[in-house]
Amino acid sequence: MAELLTLGWGTDVARTPGKRRWDIAATVAAAVLITASTGASIMEQARVDNEPTSVQDAGKGDGSSVLPGRETVLGAFTGVPYTYPSPARIENPGASEATDFTIDPVAWYTNPFKSPIYYGARVAQWFTGGKAATGIDFIHSKAIAPLDDEANFSGTLNGKPLLPRARMRDVLSKLEFSHGHNMLLLNGFLRLPSIGTRISPYVGAGGGALLPHTEVEYADGSRPRTYEYNYAGPAAQALAGIEIRLSKISVFVEYKFTYAKYGAPLSEVDGSWLPLDLFRQAKRWMAGEPPPGGHISTKVVSHQVVSGLAVRLAPGR
Secondary structure, three states, X not given: OHHHHHOOOOOOOOOOHHHHHHHHHHHHHHHHHHHHHOHHHHHHHXXXXXXXXXXXXXXXXXXXXXXXXXXXXXXXXXXXXXXXXXXEEEEEOOOOOOEEEEEEEEOOEOOOOOOOOOEEEEEEEEOOOOOEEEEEEEEEEEEEOOOOOEEEEEEEEOOEEOOOEEEHHHOEEEEEEEEEEEEEEEEEEEEOOOEOOOEEEEEEEEEEEEOOEXXXXXXXXXXXXXEEEOOOEEEEEEEEEEEEEXXXXXXXXXXXXXXXXXXXXXXXXXXXOHHHHHHHHHHHHHOOOOOOOOEEEEEEEEEEEEEEEEEEEOXXX
């Protein structure tokens, strides 16, 4: 865990220092704005913590209770991630002219509010008593390589050694997971002691599948591009948040730490739709066909601050 938390901090990032500082400042500013956007609601709802109606509504069973209990939650959120730089390796041992090279580091950026935007969805089931829950998160983030930046290269492309330092654009015309860096995660949640009747802190953790839209293309056009969804490896998250419970909906703000280990196949085809792309990948795997372009491997580790709305569906008690 210590390695994950420190990954990228001590790295000699190839990206222009001014750009990197701007990315960090913009991410922090956006996170502060998202957090502040819920501040007024927190203060307003804190004033009504002791209202008698808050307790009286708890037994209605129509989804309007502000007290935690057994309920199903449907939520959506958006937010801002900061992603650490990390090495990326492309290897294709099956090619007639061997390709095996590393870019170290890739200073991934995210553009969370540029289409396709950062978004997420959650379905969760809180059990009787409202203290514990299980649920599924789908997170659509992005990880984009800054192609105009210089980076360190080592290894060979099509049997030829690469220069030790070059612009990424001189080697790759596209390297990104922008449609996106998708994670489908099964989580467990635990509520902490409430602050009054309306404000509920919680923590959670989970793991699952990394389902990115992998986009890799060589600058010299020596091989077809890869542009499809695929299963690329495992992903995990840890989170902590605050839920503000209104009559039938909740507002929440949440910090996430996400980790994704990529081993994405380079199929050298243009895909279409996530389920169809995954079906084609499964067929190739069952037939024992290696991906013609090899694999790209990297780690995408992010801090994220998100905010969203959730609808609570409570059964009759």
